[in-house]
Amino acid sequence: MAASLPLLPSREQPIFTSRAHVFQIDPATKKNWVPAGKQALTVSYFYDGTRNSYRIISVDGAKVIINSTVTPNMTFTKTSQKFGQWADSRANTVFGLGFTSEQQLTKFAEKFQEVKEAAKLARDRSQEKTETSSNHSHESSHETPSSPQASSVNGTDDEKATCPPAIETLLKNDSDHSKVAPAQGPTPVKKWEQELQSLGENNARLSTALQESTNNVEHWKKQLLDCKEEGEKLREKILELEAQCTDVNQEKERNTRLSRMVKQLEAEINKKEQELQRLREEAQVIPQLMEQCEAFRERLQAAENTNADLEKKAQLLQTDVEESRQQQGKLRAQLSAFLQILDGKIDELHGFRQGLAKLGLDN
Structure with missing residues (x-):
């Protein structure tokens, strides 16, 4: 499978092409898979009309990755939904192909079976021709059949x-x-x-x-x-x-819920920030309000002092009012006594007047 050899003669024609990740069995352990490239490669079936043979070929740049002639005793095995493998006794290795979908793997496996049947049919026809020619040669020359064997x-x-x-x-x-x-x-x-x-x-x-x-x-x-x-x-x-995928799906759902909660929290945080901004703006007015409160406190203190003085004055006035009331009561009593005396004097004067008037009439 050297890259310098003519891998694709003009007599070979591609009959099926697909893309897959190519692997080869580890020749040391015979257990582990070794990737043949970092990316998916083109894998094709080629038919040689001259030799009536089929080959699976894959090339990465100038490097030949797969050059496997399909024989009737080969078997392509699906080991998973997207992975298949076959053994090549001539190359003394096992090839593995990883496809991107199950449909691609199914198409490749069906084509492998079809090519295998065609190779078997070609081998049977070749054996029939060999046996026929060998029988004719035996009958014509009467030689022993050592050459065919x-x-x-x-x-x-x-x-x-x-x-x-x-x-x-x-x-x-x-x-x-x-x-x-x-x-x-x-x-x-x-x-x-x-x-x-x-x-x-x-x-x-x-x-x-x-x-x-x-x-x-x-x-x-x-x-x-x-x-x-x-x-x-x-x-x-x-x-x-698959279990990890299930966990990943659950984690995705959990992340979705958390994302929703984060969005809600971000909205609440925006509201809180707006409210905080409003409070900050109001807080800038607080020093002025404090100054006003201090002025009001001073004025209140002055008013309280004035009120205290007024209360003292009111108490003095009340005392004066009480004294004046007492004096008025005394004056009322004196006035009542004076009026009583005056009424008596008036009565006396009225009687004196009436007496004088009577005396005047008499005279």
Whole structure:
């Protein structure tokens, strides 16, 4: 997957493109995910019409992040609502894709299954053509089938798994032929011995390849278990994150209520500030009012002093009035006595007048 290699030949055409965050399994631990970039990258399916193959390719600038050929034995697994992964035995790694929505993940998984089926169909057709050509070659030249068996060493894991029984059958048939060969002369025996030796070497190579594939299967089973454990951990983390999201939503609601309370308090504070400003303005008048109060206090004190003097004078006047009343009472008594005396004198004068008038009439 070197960046200098021609990654996208002209014969390959993109058939599906999406964007996702790309991850690779940590080669040291085989458990943790390592991000391939800081941002989402373009991930595309490419079809090679010449080779009839499909590849998943992602490039970050001049760096190749994913160059994975889709084979029929690959499986794309959804580990969460927005995350999926697949294992690439040729690259000896596991790729993971994190999408922004569940719909994008579903479309990518459906396209993976479609490409996988197409790759399987292409492989089956290729095997049919290989078998047909090999049968024609066997019938025309009457040669042993060692060449097709040898070519399967570099085939897929399924082909490796099915090769040893065919070799055993061929060896058995060749042994039966070798029992009849001595009657035909030394040349066929030597020929069959060479063919048996060649088949034995092929069988050894195929056994080695089968052992390697078995080891790879065990290795991938172990990686699959590790991936499942990692998936369980990720599910637990997702549950924790969902719980945290619930807490965050509750916290948002609480913050909303607090924001409303803060706004109400700010409104009340504004009212209080306005009232405080009014009180400050009134407080500026207080010194003048204090001066006025002091003046009023002085005037009140003076009035109280004047009132005290007036009360003293009133008391003196009242005393004088009492004395004058007493004197008036005495004068009234004296006047009454004088009037009584005057009335007596008047009566006497009236009687004297009447006597004088009578005397005048008599005279």
